[in-house]
Amino acid sequence: MAHWSNWSGRHRAEPDRLHFIRSEEDAAALALGAQKQGRTIRVAGAGHSHAPLVPNSEVIADISALSGVMSVDQDHQRAWVRAGTPIYALGPALHQYGLALSNQGDIDRQTIGGACGTGTHGTGRGVANLSAAVVGARVASAMGEIIECDPAQTSDVWNVACLNLGSIGIVTALELQLREAYRLAESAFVADGDEVEARIPELVAENDRFEFYWSPQTDRAFVKRMNETNEPAQYPVAAEGKRVAWSFEVYPSHRAQLHTEMEYSVPMERGPDCFRAIKELVTLDFPDVEMPVEYRTVASDDVWLSTANGRETVTISVHRDIHHDEGPLFRACEEIFLEYEGRPHWGKVNYLDGEQLAAIHADWDQWWLERDRLDPSGTFLNDYMRSIRSS
Ligand SMILES: Cc1cc2nc3c(=O)[nH]c(=O)nc-3n(C[C@H](O)[C@H](O)[C@H](O)COP(=O)(O)OP(=O)(O)OC[C@H]3O[C@@H](n4cnc5c(N)ncnc54)[C@H](O)[C@@H]3O)c2cc1C
Incomplete structure (x- = not known):
């Protein structure tokens, strides 16, 4: 029997079949075959989601072989990249063309397909999440077709492809809006x-990219600022908090402690008060929590299901070591996040049902309508996705 597990080990699956996708043609044939047999498929990226997005008892399709940059449009600073490309490989590959992602998250182990598919983000006023960088996608559909979409000609498909939750087909490649390569001083x-x-x-306003980690045990905060610079890169790249190098060399950190995580996005102006409420809750009711609370900012976008859709955003994350039951802490935090108009990160823990998610996302019904049109037989839904669809 095949085995699959996410990064933390919290989510596991024993699918009937683990398929290693070898090409776009292979992806299309796999999708069509599953649809005809009435079987379900979930694609696995790097398995770094804390939400049960990948587990499936029938087919799990590993996308890692579809990797690398396919073509570059220097004039428009865009590139087509294969969806299984790990972000750590994408940085150096784009750098050869003098291009870079506008932002990245705390780590670079994710695939670009998985990261865009869940609204993965970094920090920075004025810097949007990765789904907002998607300007084209190629999708192997349940009908066995390769559908290419873009915002101009095929916006119906593109609207669900940018943040697709693995539920519209096998994304084989993405076209990304990039920018010129840049250095960061951290x-x-x-x-x-x-x-x-x-x-x-003040710290949000003064810095291109700002975040902090508040540690409940010490009541101290580790504040990180990243600003664009013309200073030369310094090698070897120093430890987190002291780096000057190309953007893709500065963004990623190493997360050694296996944990699970809840993150909510709240409107920018409500961020400080929401953080204060979470801090008070953790201090008073959960004195044993040892992992930090993280605070970041993300620019507004117009991506369907994006947690930053239509509003400048603050993201607040709470972490629990994998050996603890995160439930009591996360449920108590979730109540607070919801009071502050919070929207849960798709790749992290939340306990909301479809009705609650529909109330949070204005484009929820449209997203499902378009998803269902692309995959009427539900080939690309797993138990979790079925559980959150509103009745
Ligand atoms: C240590 C750690 C640090 C993190 N840091 C951040 C951070 O800084 N910022 C942030 O926003 N998030 C962060 N995350 C969350 C993470 O970025 C997201 O969960 C992301 O989706 C993981 O990418 P992945 O390649 O592992 O995708 P997976 O978790 O494997 O998959 C995610 C979803 O995408 C689908 N999918 C993947 N590839 C394809 C494809 N080619 N076609 C169709 N569907 C596909 C899957 O089916 C699933 O639904 C972190 C997670 C961890 C564990």
Whole structure:
């Protein structure tokens, strides 16, 4: 029997079949075959989602062989990349063309397909999530066709393809809007939690990219600032908090402690108050929590199901070591996040049902309508996706 597990080990599956996709033609044939046999498929990227998006008892399709840059449009600063390309490989490959992603998350182990498919983001006022960089996609559909979509000609498909939750087909390639390569100077300091909390608006405004991690055990915050610079890169790249190098060399950190995570996005102006409420909850009711609370910002976008759709956003994440039951902490935090108009990160833990998600996302019904049109037999739905579809 085949085995699959996500990064933390919290989600596991024993599918009837683990298929290693070898080409776009292979993906199309796999999709058609499953549809005809009434079987379901979920694609596995790098397995870094904390939400049960990949587990499936029938077919899990590994996309890692579809990797690399396919073509580059220098004039428009765009590139077609294979969906299984790990972000750590994408940075150096794009750099050869003098191009880069506008932003990246805390780690670079994800595939670009998985990251875009869940609205993965980094931090920075004015910098949108990765789904917002998608300007084209190629999808192997349940009908065995390769559908290519873009915002101009085929916006119906493109609207669901940008943030697709693995539910419209096998994404074989993405066209991404990039920018010229840039260097970042990262600097960090540690201060009292209250001091950093009081300075949030100023730190957001002063820095291209700002985030902090508040540690409940010490009530201290590790503040990270990343600003674009013309300073030369310094090698070997220093430890987190002291780096000056090309963007793709500065963004990623190493996350050694296996954990699970909940993250909600709230409107930018409500971020500081929401953080304060979470801090109070953790301090008073969960004194044993040892992992930090993270605070970041993301620019507004118009991507269907994006947590930053239509609003400048603050994201707040709570973490729990994998050996603890995260349920009590996460459920208590979720109540607070919802009071602050929170929207859950698709790749992390939440306990919402379809009705609650429909109330949060204005484009929820349209997203499902288009998804269903592309995959009427539900070939690309798993238990989790079926559980959140509103009745
Ligand atoms: C240590 C750690 C750090 C993280 N840091 C951040 C961060 O800084 N910012 C942030 O926003 N998130 C972060 N995340 C969350 C992570 O970025 C997302 O969960 C992302 O989706 C993981 O990408 P993946 O390649 O592992 O995809 P997976 O988790 O394998 O898959 C995610 C979804 O995409 C689908 N999928 C993947 N590839 C394809 C494809 N080619 N075709 C169709 N569907 C596909 C899957 O079916 C699934 O539905 C972090 C997660 C971990 C574990």
